[in-house]
Amino acid sequence: MLSNKSLVAACAIAFCCNVALMVLFVKYNSGERCYITIDEHQAVTNVIPDDFLSVGIDTSEIEHYRKIDFSKPRLRQLAAALAPARLRLGGTMSERLIFSENEIVASCDHCPKEPHAKSVCPAVEKLCKHNLPFFIMTGNEWTKINEFCRATKVKLLFTFNVLLRVNHTWNEQNAKDLLEYSKNKHFDVDWQLGNEPNSFQHVFNISLTPEMLAHDFQKLRKVLNHSGYKHSLLVGPDTTRPQPKRPYCLEYMREFLGNGSKHVNAISWHQYYLNSRTATLEDFWNPDTFDLLKEQIETMRNHTKKYRHTPMWLTETSSSYGGGAPGLSNSFAGSPLWLDKLGLCAKYNITTVVRQSLIGGNYSLIDNKLEPLPDWWLSVLYKKLVGNKVLHVDCKCSRLQRMYAHCANRKYTNDTSAITIYAVNLEMTKARFLLNGTALHGDNLIIDEYILSAPSNNRRTKTLLLNGWPLYYESSLPDLEPVHLKYGNHISMPPYSMAFWVIKNTSIKACK
Known part of the structure; x- marks a missing residue:
């Protein structure tokens, strides 16, 4: 039997616990x-288009084609749930991709000069000259990607390799081979040229001025018009996001548009909030992080006012750059940033938002076992419930x-x-x-x-x-x-x- 003192102490403890629980209840409810x-x-x-919410796959994911089986019914079902949408195939490895209609084994030391692959060896030689690793995408592999897009009702947006150059000018021959093959197969594709060209000096130790790139876009537009793709969109220049201490991005965008705005159907750039190596859970849920996108959009808009009648797209975007932060970008932790991004972009008339990525990396919507992650569910609900009018x-x-x-x-x-x-x-x-x-x-x-x-x-x-x-x-x-x-x-x-x-x-x- 408890003594009076023990009973009083027990009652006091019980009372304090109840008060604490009530405080927590009031606080949280x-x-x-x-x-x-x-x-x-x-x-x-x-008014945003039906394919406003779109997705990307990094070109690195198709370098080794066993990584993604585009014929898998489950992958097709998960992608089709996001339709209508665009599927952008781009990224840094776009500048290392060479197209060959047929299978060919090539290296920097040896490239067989076969009649069906006339543009392959010159392209290999150009990349090897800059010590850039390359890979070859065959016609069969290209067909599988396009069949995937056709089956899932997504529109392919493909990035040509802009580093295939002769005398400081883009060489279009390999692109022509891809276009001829695509036209014969009746593939419906929109196009880009180059990925984050303002960063080439840092990434490839190669300088490509905005004036040069504008000239390359002019050439590509003419090639498209004469290759059966007159009505396809050409989107660029795909610069990085504006940053306060790095004005070169905005200068590059402005100078490119000054020389090449009439050759693009949409102005494009990339956006990330955080560095995947250093980002924390608190960063992902900090309102200051959320506000970065608003500032970046306003900055980009202010520097491109002259071209405000040309649609603006985010052609590559996610929570953190560098492949995504494991356990954050691919979990519930990253979902509020994604939903807020969709809201802000619609509000500021960014007409297409390409999420990096559908599959691949730590920021994907679908994991490698083809299990949908939180942002896939969020995207499906967005498509189901949210209309075009903002x-x-x-x-x-x-x-x-x-x-x-x-x-x-x-x-x-x-x-x-x-x-x-x-x-x-x-x-x-x-x-x-x-x-x-x-x-x-x-x-x-x-x-x-x-x-x-x-x-x-x-x-x-x-x-x-x-x-x-x-x-x-x-x-x-x-x-x-x-x-x-x-x-x-x-x-x-x-x-x-x-x-x-x-x-x-x-x-x-x-x-x-």
Whole structure:
């Protein structure tokens, strides 16, 4: 039997534990209320295409073709779930790729001069002259890639090797061989020339001025027009992201456009937030990291105002450069950055965002065992719920809650007043939002809610929860069902989460 003193002590401990639990409950569940305001009379700010969210595969992944089997039904199913989209095949190894219609064994010491491969040996000689390793993509391998694109309804965007040069000018002969082969096979492709040319001095110890590159693009445009690809897009110059202490990127972009803007259908550049070798979990969830993209887009826009009528694309982008940060870029930890990037790019009229990568590296949407990772699920939901028309939303909340709004995807609902709001909550605290504004008044709002979170708030997990249930891909895409909310005027998010809400019966005019 407990003594009186022991009983008092036990009661005191129990009381303190209860108080602590109540404090934790209040901290994680009360949340400061934020206000979402959407005006019913607003105009659509931007309209993004259906293939706005696109994907890439690094050229290094096809150097050894056993890495990716493009004929695998499961890979095709996972890619098709993201259609319509573009598939960019590019990266540093694009500058080491040589096309040969037939199988050929070549090296810097020996290259058989066969009639069917007239452009191969000169191309090998050019790269060997600069001590650059090369690899050969055969017609059969090129066909497999194009058949994959055709089967999954994605449009191929291919990067030609710009380092095949003679007297400081791009030599187009190997490209002509690829184009002739492609045209005979009726392949539907858009094109690029070179990958991050402003970094060539650092990467290859080769200098390629923006004026030279503009001339090369002019030559390629003429080649495309005379090779049956007059209506194909030509996209460039694919520079790196603007950085405060490295003005050369912006100078390169501006000088290239000054000499070659009329030869490109879209202005392109690459964007990453962090260095994969040094990035931490805290970096991935720091609002300052999220704000980098806004600053970079605004900087690039300000330096290319003269060409504002030409679409702007991010043709290679992810959370961290250098292949992605293991356990971060390919886990739930990287998902808020991806969703926020889609929101910001739509808001600032970046019309195509190519995620690096569909498969390969530590920033992929699908792992090497063909299991979808959190960002694949997030991308599928984005495609399912988010429409083309971009709306303005005011969210009076902290920097740790970030929110965007579009008209809802018409394939999801026939309600022409429906809007989709999506958001991230970077706090270990519940976020509560009061629906406000003239578009959201009334007592008949119907809300389809999709909450994405991590088991036990483990942000390094590769398992994604949808409304509390884990998502698994077995033989087909499962039904992604919402929680239905009726007649409410508020929504909320758990700690460390993302969410989509399709709100029906609004008064918005712009979505009709």
